[in-house]
Amino acid sequence: MLSRAASSLFWMARYLERAESIARLLDVSLTAALMETNSDREQQLIAPLTISGTTDTFYELYEDMTAQNLIDFLLLNDQHGGSVFSCIRSARDNAHHVRGNITADVWESINSSWLDMKAIRQRGVSESSVSRFFDWVKERSHLFRGASYGTLLRNDAFRFLRLGTFIERADNTARILDAHYHLSTSLENTESARDLFEWTALLHALGAYEAYQSIYADRMSSENVAELLILNPDVPRSLRACLHETAELLAHIEGDAGRAAKRLATSLSANLRYGDRQYIADRGLHEYLTDFLARINQIADQIQNDYMGVA
């Protein structure tokens, strides 16, 4: 397939996944912030900005860290690329570019998301309506996945699109886990009820709460959560699941162009597959995740380099 089209499909899927992640991220922060005293509340609120690296941009545009400002900034703002609005716009732009490669169903799901998004931005989102917005983002994301899974031919176009999804998802899971692990160890109020609440919110946001309950049937602990989200092969947003898919997808792409990307992805996938709790604990969760983020970004760069003519 065309290199340019591969690039657009990859980014289209990345942006949609990112839009969903931003919504999930903010969801968990807003929920967790409800439990906090004032000083910790701000730390909770700021977490999504730290994770997405947009703290400075935020303070250029807003004076105060309030839930409403955060909602405006992360969901509706068009001045920076890290809002749900901007992500959906970029996804739609990329989809427009490759209309010849996607089915009408996939195009329509993205295009109508964009049309709805514009209308929602006009109306605005308040603290009391924000959870409806989160539901909407997730629904649109499910619809896109359903349309692509249900109607796209299983060719390289499909593979590049799915690659975008899994790379972005792995990146997001690692970031969100890292940020909340950091929070849970740094906040003043460390009583277990708060911890429980925080990790529960995180699992809910990643759609992995039920999975946790059925696998651990145990008290909520950061070690268990980390193991679930990093090493469990059956949790769709776990790092292992994402890397397994990434390596598989790359292996099936036609031609010899992607040897370097395939090597990197297979190696990282093996690392997760044969890793265990002890290995992560010995290295330290934060160090482990930092290294993981560097490697997943290396894979993304290599994919673009090998297939999309981007150096």
Add this chain to the structure above:
Amino acid sequence: MEMHLPPEGGYDELFDADNKIRPHYQVIHDWLTQTDDELIAEKRREADLLFHRVGITFNVYGESQGAERLIPFDMIPRIIPATEWHILQAGLRQRVTALNRFLFDVYHDHDIIKAGLVPAEQVFANPQYQPAMQGLHLPRNLYIHITGIDLVRNNDGDYYVLEDNLRCPSGVSYMLEDRKMMMRLFPELFTRCAVAPVEQYPAMLRETLQASTLKPNPCIVVLTPGRYNSAYFEHAFLARQMGVELVEGADLYVHNNEVYMRTTAGPRRVDVIYRRLDDAFLDPLAFRPDSMLGVPGLFAAYRAGTVVLANALGTGVADDKSIYPYVPDMIRFYLGEEPILKNVPTWQCRKPEELRYVLDNLSDLVVKETQGAGGYGMLIGPRASREEIERFRDAIKARPDNYIAQPTLSLSSCPTLVDEGIAPRHIDLRPFVLTGKRIQMVPGGLTRVALRKHSLVVNSSQGGGTKDTWVLEDSEC
């Protein structure tokens, strides 16, 4: 719903001169008059929503980049009885055959010029004439694989050819989407009328492009100027429907006089380019050096015969408005037949005696630029202000060879859903003719409608809309 009658003296597609309903419109008429207003309004909203979601939009030049507008869709179909279509089809086939023969001739032996039927300067001094095409042999001697012929129906009830579009005619995606929309909104109408299908168009186009080269299993691509082009939707639509790649200039390159596209699995040889890009932009080395849209070296590859362009280069010399008056003679000359479709009588301002007539009768005539397209650069005498007429008078005097004039045809009208109810609005028809191993076309074509009252300009860039076009398989409906 209330139905306004057409004004006297015009030709209406639904009502005859005595305001009786033409038999092929009976079903639609009854349905329109019996259907609840609210239901029609609701269907109309539904259509708007669907078109927005599908993203059938076009970009308007001069508006901010990327501004997408919806092309208005009118729900009342334009109906053509089978007998009429058969005549049109024969006439279109004849005309396109002659035009292709003409192109072959002007780029080879110039027989028609030697015979004194078309003046040499009309061809060789024409900016659309491509000297580099002279003597080049094309597979099957084919120049115009895809054509769109604009037809209108005059007061007298006869169809006239308004212009031939032999470069990159667009609009076929609207024809297909309009049909899909009608079948979705009003399935019951299709069970009551035997409407000839049009859905086979992409398959026919693919077959035509395959036949444009002698190479078996050719690699076909659609070349688009990009997503800010007004017809980008259509380019993507056709590529997807045919199952071929949609490429931009930057996706292609030329190596050793062969064209390749950059793919994730390395370079892939391209054999046929259905190009939706004007000649001037195709190759910065051969034509406009400032064009970023084309492919450097493409023309050399084309001359070397390693790639087919559809349509060929230099076809504009045959659809220019200054060549238009000669088409009936071409048909007689190349085919030895009488033209089936009528030409609109045309005064050529480059001829002094005809120029004098045009200048004396500006307020009754339609004046067009010979190179103009899209409804730009046009004077409709009876509708124009005195200043506009004087402006055109000066322009014509300055460059008489740039203009032709025609009598004001009153386009036929068709009932259309507008704010005041159902009222007659003027329409034209653009059938699409495909030439490969044989000439093929789907029944009907694109009907464009001038939504403004009394307006005769149907172009989407000037407030025109579209209608589904029904060719009936029976004589009644």
